[in-house]
Amino acid sequence: MCAAHNRLTEMKMKTFAGGIHPPDNKQWSAHKAIEDCPMPAELIVPLAQHIGAPSVPCVAVGQQVFKGQEIGSAKGFVSVPVHAPTSGEIVAVENRPHPWGTSLPAVVIRPDAEDRWSPELQPAEPGELSPEQIVEKVRQAGVVGMGGAAFPAHVKMSPPPEKQINTLIFNGVECEPYLTADHRMMLEEPERILQGVALLQYVLGVERVVIGIEANKPDAIALMTEMCAGTPVEVISLEVKYPQGAEKQLIAAVAGLEVPSGGLPMDIGVAVHNVSTAAAVTDAVVYGRPLIERVCTVTGPAIREPKNLRIRIGTLLSHLIDACGGLVEEPGKIILGGPMMGFAQLGFDVPAIRGTSGLLLLRHEDVALQPEGPCIRCARCVQACPINLLPTTIAAYARRDLSSEAAEYCAMDCIECGSCSYVCPAAIPLVQAVRYGKAAILAKKRKA
Amino acid sequence: MFAAVLSLGFIGMIAAVALGLAAKKFAVEVDPRELAALEVLPGVNCGACGFPGCAGYAKALVAGAVDLNLCPPGGADVVAKLARILGVEASVAAREIAVVVCQGDNRRAQVRYRYLGLEDCTAAQRIAGGPKTCPGGCLGLGSCQRSCPFDAIEITVDGLAVISREKCTGCRKCVAVCPRNVIRMTPYDATVHVLCNSNDKGAVVRKYCQVGCIGCHICQKTVPGAYKIDNSLATVVYEHSADADEAIAKCPTKCIRDFTTGYPDGSRLMPAVPEKPHAA
Numbered sequence: 001m002c003a004a005h006n007r008l009t010e011m012k013m014k015t016f017a018g019g020i021h022p023p024d025n026k027q028w029s030a031h032k033a034i035e036d037c038p039m040p041a042e043l044i045v046p047l048a049q050h051i052g053a054p055s056v057p058c059v060a061v062g063q064q065v066f067k068g069q070e071i072g073s074a075k076g077f078v079s080v081p082v083h084a085p086t087s088g089e090i091v092a093v094e095n096r097p098h099p100w101g102t103s104l105p106a107v108v109i110r111p112d113a114e115d116r117w118s119p120e121l122q123p124a125e126p127g128e129l130s131p132e133q134i135v136e137k138v139r140q141a142g143v144v145g146m147g148g149a150a151f152p153a154h155v156k157m158s159p160p161p162e163k164q165i166n167t168l169i170f171n172g173v174e175c176e177p178y179l180t181a182d183h184r185m186m187l188e189e190p191e192r193i194l195q196g197v198a199l200l201q202y203v204l205g206v207e208r209v210v211i212g213i214e215a216n217k218p219d220a221i222a223l224m225t226e227m228c229a230g231t232p233v234e235v236i237s238l239e240v241k242y243p244q245g246a247e248k249q250l251i252a253a254v255a256g257l258e259v260p261s262g263g264l265p266m267d268i269g270v271a272v273h274n275v276s277t278a279a280a281v282t283d284a285v286v287y288g289r290p291l292i293e294r295v296c297t298v299t300g301p302a303i304r305e306p307k308n309l310r311i312r313i314g315t316l317l318s319h320l321i322d323a324c325g326g327l328v329e330e331p332g333k334i335i336l337g338g339p340m341m342g343f344a345q346l347g348f349d350v351p352a353i354r355g356t357s358g359l360l361l362l363r364h365e366d367v368a369l370q371p372e373g374p375c376i377r378c379a380r381c382v383q384a385c386p387i388n389l390l391p392t393t394i395a396a397y398a399r400r401d402l403s404s405e406a407a408e409y410c411a412m413d414c415i416e417c418g419s420c421s422y423v424c425p426a427a428i429p430l431v432q433a434v435r436y437g438k439a440a441i442l443a444k445k446r447k448a
Numbered sequence: 449m450f451a452a453v454l455s456l457g458f459i460g461m462i463a464a465v466a467l468g469l470a471a472k473k474f475a476v477e478v479d480p481r482e483l484a485a486l487e488v489l490p491g492v493n494c495g496a497c498g499f500p501g502c503a504g505y506a507k508a509l510v511a512g513a514v515d516l517n518l519c520p521p522g523g524a525d526v527v528a529k530l531a532r533i534l535g536v537e538a539s540v541a542a543r544e545i546a547v548v549v550c551q552g553d554n555r556r557a558q559v560r561y562r563y564l565g566l567e568d569c570t571a572a573q574r575i576a577g578g579p580k581t582c583p584g585g586c587l588g589l590g591s592c593q594r595s596c597p598f599d600a601i602e603i604t605v606d607g608l609a610v611i612s613r614e615k616c617t618g619c620r621k622c623v624a625v626c627p628r629n630v631i632r633m634t635p636y637d638a639t640v641h642v643l644c645n646s647n648d649k650g651a652v653v654r655k656y657c658q659v660g661c662i663g664c665h666i667c668q669k670t671v672p673g674a675y676k677i678d679n680s681l682a683t684v685v686y687e688h689s690a691d692a693d694e695a696i697a698k699c700p701t702k703c704i705r706d707f708t709t710g711y712p713d714g715s716r717l718m719p720a721v722p723e724k725p726h727a728a
Contacts, residue, residue: 439570
């Protein structure tokens with residue numbers, strides 16, 4: 001009876017077309033309260049942590065910095081400054097291994113254990129600020145999208161005047177398996193999130209505000225619904241499906257709208273922000289504090305004690321592993337972010353950055369690889385694709401360097417969610433082929 | 449039966465006359481020199497001249513204002529023939545060939561992760577900067593091999609691209625396709641090359657490659673003028689490389705090679721006859 005009832009309610013729940021159902025594996029860490037990660041001996045803060053131009057270092061070796069002091073200044077509009085995660089001494093400004101796979105410029109700080117905030121950072125009364133002042137504070141605080149892509153938040157908060165936003169969606173979906181950081185944020189810090197929600201609503205002048213949460217987080221849905229009672233904010237429970245947390249899929253699920261090919265959500269009057277981004281906006285505007293820490297889920301079968309850690313930006317992965325009781329065995333794969341869209345890492349000598357929502361450690365047996373086989377045209381990738389593309393066709397064109405044909409099949413609309421590769425019974429590297437094709441299309445466009 | 453043969457024959461006759469008249473009336477005037485030039489050009493349509501295929505180059509040649517020596521696959525022979533057809537004097541550009549300046553195959557250079565994706569260097573390069581620790585080393589996934597219209601590139605069993613001195617015509621297609629810029633154009637007459645493409649410091653190179661240039665300057669000291677070192681990487685100064693081979697024995701990492709006496713290890717390519725007599 002109860003199961004049947006659950007199934008009925010699930011059928012009615014909102015979602016998007018396509019997508020997949022990977023095992024969510026959130027049981028490792030979903031019940032663990034957020035813990036503060038101990039301060040590491042050294043913090044390596046990369047200057048490129050966001051989409052857009054990397055910031056430029058503005059400190060010198062030997063200089064003492066305060067917690068929250070700017071150490072890298074923004075370069076251009078689609079760029080944000082980088083701040084010191086704690087007080088201490090700058091010991092190096094040089095290239096260090098970066099989660100993106102190469103060595104990139106970073107500022108290395110040796111903490112002085114005092115953790116003193118910069119005296120320049122002052123709290124403010126949000127009611128007295130104009131929308132422009134709020135956006136400027138968010139930009140100065142270096143707030144980026146916390147879901148993983150790390151797109152500068154102030155850019156999404158300042159749409160051109162002809163594009164009026166009428167629906168503001170907050171992303172509490174966390175559809176990536178294993179990750180529970182946003183889930184814990186919603187349970188433990190709902191006030192911070194909702195204050196940020198109200199600020200963003202004020203800045204964008206929006207009436208309809210929705211928080212979308214997947215149904216596998218019933219406690220978060222209940223709490224947020226209770227907290228939002230009597231406010232214009234609506235909490236919607238969504239069917240559990242990947243990639244529901246992708247911007248365009250969330251818009252389809254919540255508002256039933258489709259972002260046009262090559263367009264942005266603002267073209268149809270929608271803005272999407274992560275719930276953790278909302279919390280960071282609160283810190284930036286109300287407390288004047290920049291984005292220097294975040295919640296990161298350290299999980300997977302190869303870690304002794306999975307945890308949700310509040311980490312400083314720039315903490316080495318090896319330190320995060322020590323904070324979680326070490327490894328059970330030598331991992332077969334280290335992934336920053338979730339298993340579907342995260343970045344595989346070469347070792348533990350890279351720092352966590354602003355977009356690091358999780359550190360996933362898989363054993364060798366979890367990543368058993370299958371050699372690639374021929375496409376049998378079963379069309380599972382076509383069914384799974386949340387954008388309604390033909391992944392196998394695009395991939396075949398891309399592999400033969402027929403980029404114009406791949407572009408005709410809308411390769412540029414691919415969001416690289418990996419659903420096609422996940423379901424492919426022949427283990428064809430579909431996403432990699434599509435990404436290769438996208439790069440070729442862009443290169444051709446630049447040439448022309 | 450008879451009526452069918454008759455009517456079909458009649459239709460055929462009318463069509464033949466019509467086609468014959470049309471061919472005369474709508475004939476496209478083609479400069480006979482253009483046809484002759486197209487006949488002489490190699491016909492591989494590699495695009496090295498910068499025109500759309502051999503026909504495009506032939507047309508441009510007749511129209512004038514282009515050099516005769518833009519066809520590297522054709523070489524001196526084609527330039528001479530073109531000069532005769534067009535009735536002009538022409539100088540022959542020195543023959544250039546492509547060389548893969550790396551010897552770090554999968555046995556000699558460190559591989560930092562197991563790559564199982566697309567068989568393509570550009571695709572592999574996009575994943576954390578490529579599976580080789582060395583930022584400049586050949587990835588050996590054969591993008592250059594597939595781009596070569598002359599079948600001049602071989603990938604060794606250990607994953608290293610090697611270009612045949614004999615088959616390479618210098619069309620530069622492989623140079624354009626290589627994501628790591630490890631293929632260089634060199635004068636055909638120069639046979640001694642420094643086979644390394646890493647600008648890292650010596651101590652770093654030693655960690656990931658047995659045959660990488662460590663920038664020790666020994667080659668430069670042995671044969672002054674024949675080598676120059678920039679950013680911890682030696683290169684041959686091809687204008688003054690007559691005695692460059694004397695440094696081969698001195699190189700501590702054996703990254704200098706003379707292609708007349710041996711291609712990189714593991715390659716099946718070997719020239720039939722050494723072209724340059726060796727002293728001693």
